[in-house]
Amino acid sequence: MEEQIKKIQLNDLHVALGGKMVPFAGYNMPVRYSSDNEEHLCVRNGVGVFDVSHMGEFMVEGPEALNLIQKVTSNDASKIVNGQAQYSCFPNETGGIVDDLIVYKFEDEKYMLVVNASNIDKDWAWVNKHNSMGAKLTNISEGISLFAIQGPKAIEAVQALTPVNLSEIKFYHFTVGEFAGVEDVIISGTGYTGSGGFEIYVKNEDAEKVWKAVFEAGKDFDIKPIGLGARDTLRMEMGYCLYGNDITDTTSPLEAGLGWITKFTKDFTNSEALKAQKEAGVSKKLVGFILQERGIPRGHYPIVDAAGDVIGEVTSGTQSPSMGVGIGLGYVKTEFSKAGTEIFIQVRNKNLKAQVEKLPLVKVK
Numbered sequence: 055m056e057e058q059i060k061k062i063q064l065n066d067l068h069v070a071l072g073g074k075m076v077p078f079a080g081y082n083m084p085v086r087y088s089s090d091n092e093e094h095l096c097v098r099n100g101v102g103v104f105d106v107s108h109m110g111e112f113m114v115e116g117p118e119a120l121n122l123i124q125k126v127t128s129n130d131a132s133k134i135v136n137g138q139a140q141y142s143c144f145p146n147e148t149g150g151i152v153d154d155l156i157v158y159k160f161e162d163e164k165y166m167l168v169v170n171a172s173n174i175d176k177d178w179a180w181v182n183k184h185n186s187m188g189a190k191l192t193n194i195s196e197g198i199s200l201f202a203i204q205g206p207k208a209i210e211a212v213q214a215l216t217p218v219n220l221s222e223i224k225f226y227h228f229t230v231g232e233f234a235g236v237e238d239v240i241i242s243g244t245g246y247t248g249s250g251g252f253e254i255y256v257k258n259e260d261a262e263k264v265w266k267a268v269f270e271a272g273k274d275f276d277i278k279p280i281g282l283g284a285r286d287t288l289r290m291e292m293g294y295c296l297y298g299n300d301i302t303d304t305t306s307p308l309e310a311g312l313g314w315i316t317k318f319t320k321d322f323t324n325s326e327a328l329k330a331q332k333e334a335g336v337s338k339k340l341v342g343f344i345l346q347e348r349g350i351p352r353g354h355y356p357i358v359d360a361a362g363d364v365i366g367e368v369t370s371g372t373q374s375p376s377m378g379v380g381i382g383l384g385y386v387k388t389e390f391s392k393a394g395t396e397i398f399i400q401v402r403n404k405n406l407k408a409q410v411e412k413l414p415l416v417k418v419k
Contacts, residue, residue, distance in 0.1 A: 122185055146323065
């Protein structure tokens, strides 16, 4: 039986806007409205809006909320204050990753976990499985719409819609306030583009009103709707991991360069094994690279050394709209992971020269 494709709240609006709709993570989603390049540069240089309402949201509440979050996530959630968000991951029991996520702290006994759309059911089952302490869990994913207003002009484009001073919301911090005449909107200084801006969480019934208000307020700033195609190229330029490509059930957070969100100051799922891996050192690492020759790297293309021996594999690749060259992420043997190292990407039986680069691959002003 074919899986039923779900529709986000504003599905019909995106169709009316000319969005090319494709199935993504079980949802009908806009992949582009004009061209990926045009939309990418709109966000890098101005302001654009993504409808990412397919993402999942779980509330974790009660006296045991923090204990559960500490048990299932790799980062140390005890360090975040009210109004702060934290990037983290759910390690599995075999050395890999269940998902990456963002933890939002509203108050001491009230948190929200934001997870990837393709993993909502898997993550919900995972968190419930580990909830032996009896924290109160609520899956609110179906009732929430999420818009990412991204780009250097995001603040000035939408400041008129809210009494909240948007320039005072620090990166990975958030507030709950009035936005576009709607109360209790979560306004968060997060996003997966590297160009600044906000993510706003609204109830489905307010979604259309808020979306239209954002576009009305931003019209003098040439605000545009942006699809998932540009979201992918924007995050690749920054070296941000995409679950299912760069991190999976079989990649360790340490191999993926996520040691910075893996805190051994507490016990969490599989922490002993990951600690041992850290002490022993990993045999492969996720790196960013830039092609030195013409070509476009794609997922699963082999990465080879100068002798043509396979040393790894591309996990994400594209033509960078900002730089006009091929870029990507991939796992390589640790000895090839240092910035400046020469590697080769096998593109259609040709070994194209590339260089390992420090992330982000594009330096955003």
